[in-house]
Amino acid sequence: MDQEVHFCQKFTNMNYHWVKVEGSFLPAPLNESNEVDHFLVEPKSDHELGNCLRVQDFSRDFGYEIQTNDAEVDENSFRQNRGLQLGKLSSESKSQGSSRSDTDAFEISELSATMVMEAEFNNTPVERSLTHELFSGLRTRGGCATPFEGNICNTILDNNNIHKFNTNENYLENEKISDEKGDIVASKLASCSRERRLRKPTRRYIEEFADSKSENNKGRRKPPTKDKYLKVTSTEESNHIRQVQMLTPKDELHCGTSVPVQSRSQRRHPEKHVPVSGFLSEDEPSATECKNVYSSAKICKKYDRRKHQKMWTLTEVMRLVDGIAEYGTGRWTRIKRHLFASSPHRTPIDLRDKWRNLLKASCVNIQNSKGTECKQPHASRPLPKSLLQRVYELANIYPYPKERSPKSVREATPPMYLIESNSLSFNWGRKKYE
DNA sequence: TTTAGGG
């Protein structure tokens, strides 16, 4: 019995339109019948599995199966309905008589198969997948019962499909099979089902697969290497990350393949939350905050640091300058390790980039002090003169970039603020800024 | 793996 039930489920899974039908098949309104077209076309995709099961076998097999299945429903009424449908079929399609020979049934069955093939040809994969999903919904409600019952059936059939449907019914009526063939049929159908899954991945699956594939290769010529600072180091941390992900707005964590991919151009121009006045507060971002934001980046490659840019605080800048004074330029990893160990969001690259910006800033100030017309890109965040002084001096001592001849830097005219404070003696160690 | 350089 269990086997029967299982088989019944297989049957309902694969062939939705060869089932008991109550009431008459009346054409449904156009808008509804359109949807139904797909319903009826969908199952016949099974016919394409020519290697697995032929149309004739299929019908015959289900003749057996339907009989077993009818025990659950009402076999008598089913047969009566089928007889009724046969009559309808004769009048609606080709005006054939209600009593037919087996040969006729075969012809019609093949004819229906041909029609089905044509219909399927016009049916898009998307529609088919939709159909499949809808039928899944029907199945879950009705269990083994057929989805085409009562109103559902009436609303989803149109003239064309009635023909196909009835043809198959007719075939079932005429082709009967012995019960002992059930096991063979079941195994056949099982393998057929498996093969179908192998052969016919849904369009959604294909698209998702393609998406994930393209995402993996997107924008990278070489295989993505794991950033040292984007590595999950402990399970504790990963657990923490998971919590962060759940709390993070979805549009900022494009982790899933189904989430629309953010284009590179979009990523490169994020909204910057630039503070209105000067630096951010001198307070360092809390360690937990940094950990939250950047540990999420560790697990999600699509995490965009640009969207969560951390403004450099004056404290950080001073610390960076101190580090350069101590270790020199080009040793960003060391500086990071020794002075920014508590700032997980500052990578050695960040330190270097910041230093480059500091050099630019100092140069800007030089030009301004010389009276050269120069734009001030960071007017909103003026650096303390003392800091710029130190940057300038450090630039002379530790020229950056290394390759470039330090002459250009050394020969540059010292900025006015440096000249004015010439009497000042610089302490190159860690020093306090006024 | 780290650093430099360009975007």
Place this chain on the structure above:
DNA sequence: CCCTAAA
């Protein structure tokens, strides 16, 4: 801040 090449 990102990406890539080179050391």
